[in-house]
Amino acid sequence: MGYAFEETYQSKERKGLFKIMNIAVKKSFLKGTINVPGDKSISHRAVMLGAIAKGITRVKNFLNSEDTRRTIKAFRQMGVKISVIESECSGRVDSACSDREIIIEGKGPYLKKPKGKIDAGNSGTTIRLLAGILAGQPWTSCITGDKSLCFRPMRRIILPLRKMGARIKARQDNYAPIYVRGGNLKPLSSPHKLEIASAQLKSCVLLAHLYTGKKIELIEPEKSRDHTERMLKYFGANIKVKGRHIILNPDSSLSGRVISIPGDISSAAFFIIGAIITKNSEVFIKKVGINPTRMEILSVLQKMGANVKLDNKSMEGGEPVADISIISSGLKGISIRGKSIPLIIDEIPILTVAATQARGKTVIRDAIELRIKETDRIKSMVTELKKMGADIRELRDGMVINGPTQLKGADLNSYADHRTAMALVIAGLIAESRHSAKSRPSGRGSANGKTTIHDVECINTSSPEFAKILKKLGADISIAKDDPPTLKLRRAGERRLIIAIDGPAGSGKSTVAKEIAKKSGYVYLDTGAMYRALTLKAMRKKVNLRSPKALVNLAEKTKISFKGEKVFLDNRDVSAEIRAPSVSNNTHFIATVPGVRERMKILQRKMGDRGGIVAEGRDMGTIIFPNAHRKFYLDAKIMVRAKRRYKELKEKEYSATFKKVLQDTIRRDKRDSERDIAPLRKAKDAVLIDTTNMTIKEVVQRCQVLTNDKYQD
Template identity: 40%
Template sequence: MPAAESLLHDPAMRPRRFVAGGPLRGTIKVPGDKSISHRAVMFGALAVGETRVTGLLEGEDVMATADAMRAMGATIRRDDNGTWYINGVGVGGLLQPDRALEMGNSGTSTRLLMGLIASHGITATFTGDASLSKRPMGRVIDPLAQMGTAFTATPGPNGSQTLPLMIRGAAPAVPITYRLPVASAQVKSAILLAGLNTPGVTTVIEPIPTRDHSERMLTGFGADLTVEEQDGERVIRIRGEAELKPQTIEVPGDPSSAAFFIVAALIVPGSDLVIENVGLNPTRAGLVEVLRAMGGRIEEINPRIVGGEPVADLRVCHSPLHGITVDPAVAPSMIDEFPVLFVAAALAEGRTVTAGLDELRVKESDRLAVMATALSSIGVAVEEREDGLVIHGSGGARLPGGTGTAVATHLDHRIAMSMAVAGLASDAGVEVDDTRPIATSFPNFEALLDGLAQ
């Protein structure tokens, strides 16, 4: 898959055309789970003593989290074997940063760190790249402000609050009970992290369950945290002024990164691929179940528990797929995987209908609009609705591909990787306008793909 010649004038952009090759065969490992990596760094930086982490995702987003924790007093280093050592400052011990916290493209870093700082008596300024600076922060600001934290944000479109943003933590903060108005693991986690240094009990009520890495890992670090089911809702309580204990953490492979290779193996004829050490937390495994419902052959090998998280090796074989109506209730367990699911749907027999995906409009890009435009440009029949897409599949036939303008990725790593996968099942290939954003979550994506698709 040779890189395309640039059709763009910005010399910093890295366009590339992804084209069909042979079947995907062999065994690969994907990078460590991004959500778990962020939390391992943050919680290790709040523990007293040395936390050791293996398998940490070394993408730009997680490195932004590490840099921020260093700026607030933690010592973080990596040895030559890839093990990370984090010496923390203790809950309540964060230091005043002497510079703005640069978040790059990482919404997770920004929102979770806002929660951490919210109950510490320090002031910090958050900055980010052009994409992150457009993303709304109000859903995190609202509950943290109820705890006593003060914010000065940049006004955005439609009354939104965006970066650059200054936060002045409350010491002491006030515990709250907060029912999430939308399903968001980032908002939930931000409140729980603020609760770590808040006297009393902070409570979050989830009408719809979201990924639970924060609850699992905080419990592992020794936080006094409970989860109960009440009237069909999850009620999470954390007792503040916690003392976290250092841990040894093995980060499983990121299911959101594995998703691109799962779909690629399903849609490229002759493929038989094993993806090792994939995290299968039930709050993250929605894509696997949806693809199985579409006819995908995905086998779990050697299922096991690693660091409190369910893990397995996945064997994925090329499969004829058929369209389905995706239950909106599954959306929180695969919210980041919908762009590549849309690609799988484009190769399926019949129609795939998705709904309840309003959250995708406020990700790194408006992923519904961007994917609808991108897929249409390579010959896929797509209907864009307010909260989802309807995709009419090719029945397994290769997609026409793109022969004109490169697909606009809008600085969104998941758009770039999803359209790269689409190129593997196209006649003319698919050119994406910029592969640089891929490094935020999956630095070796292209190298892995090149090694398989010969």
């Protein structure tokens, strides 16, 4: 963001842990020896199995990431004592240090009922695997997650758990929050064929079957990651695996163990591919997990011609481990599809970057699962790599990439997805200046070859030390910290602030924002008008307002701009038309679509890059400009707000009754405050101003005084 300030890659307060807005990276090569963080999949499972085992489990090299901390917190809520024994961590699981160990005091299979909801954050592994354990508990629980996780499909685990006797309710019978009433489970009919090749689905069903006391045979359509099977066996379960067949026998009680977690090969993949595609690079990665169901990434790279070798193979905690050496290599395009896809599903974003440097065509198919990850990873990678000049196109279930292509520095979006963010950082290692070759990227380029990836806090999800490791290998990166931003100066003594004003309909925020912008000489950004404009276009073109895909496609082909207080839709002034009641009453269909909001967020943040802006809406201070210099939340009594809206409509000669306007206002308040995506709420650091008995002039003066008091010279 234009209003963030640059800092070194390592915060003094939170060593190695991301608390940042963006990463800037320049062309670099990589050399050195590193360790990568502990495997995330194994870290999750170590906590879960240790918690329901009898006795003490000691976990070495535990990955301390956003996701794994969610799993720890969940089991602590259920009465399991989990502590850190590394002195560097000072006994805190939430501290950002490496090489930590945790101690889990197992309770056995039955746990304590938690107080309140269990929050899985952004972790699909936490919510899906934990659902299997919750199904075995003789009480009712609720597990939920963040906005992204609450839009990922859960029916795949809900249906088999219901067949086993768990009573489950979920939003639209497919999405979190999920309410589980467990206990008295019965086994699925054996053999049971799993509908999809998914390690999370398989693990959920296996964990639930521990509570049946019966034998079950599961058959996978394709082989998926087998960490759960290996770890169940290591913890004492009577489990046998032969190809796609898994047999869990009834005498499968679990006992505490000591387990050393190998390095995560999915995390290592970013450094492996970074070394392959950057010239003169040579990297050695120690003690990485080489589970056969995770090795497909190395097999694919070797088929593409990569110089990757394994040394010092051994076994730790039931998992194979090896050192990996990588040297810069030329690559060739290949076809990647079928049974390979479930085994590399997390590595496809970074493989896409490798494919841009491969000679010839690379085709990735059968990867439709990517569209329901933390973001639509097919669309996100195609969109962002195109900005860098890549020859890449989107398929329904994958991508086609032609190479090699010289990538160019650009401003990129992470889509709040950790794997997309890290893949784009690696792409930045090979990016040239936009003037260094004839072709130019379609997005906003960088004259000096710098690539900036915005909103990378998400990297905490799996690899909080990602930037630290890259820096150690010699990458030219810098990080902008997510702290209150420094002030930008337009000319001596004049600050270029971002002022965010939120509030419900009729609170006066639009009028107040316009007045403040006018008095300050700032740009007025009416974000609600952007959604209204898109709604107007959708209604005119008869686009299905209940089709998120159609609305996202429409948003991507729409130009919205401002001149003073006028709003232009595809270069046509629609300032008056977007205020019609018919548009107001349908805007919520548009405003609740994640893809549309993502598109609008990018546009809105670009408008605020240089500061000097007054932005009003419903999520300005919470989502769009969380680092705004001054935030206000305007509100007023419902009757007063309805009267203001009614007066506005009458002045514009729209037919309306006060009763209808009041009903609409009440309905709109409820809809805005309860929606899953960007609900209307006051930012913690916003100043609340009740405008019920205030004139516009008084509200404007109040805002100006508070802003001047905070930022006076």
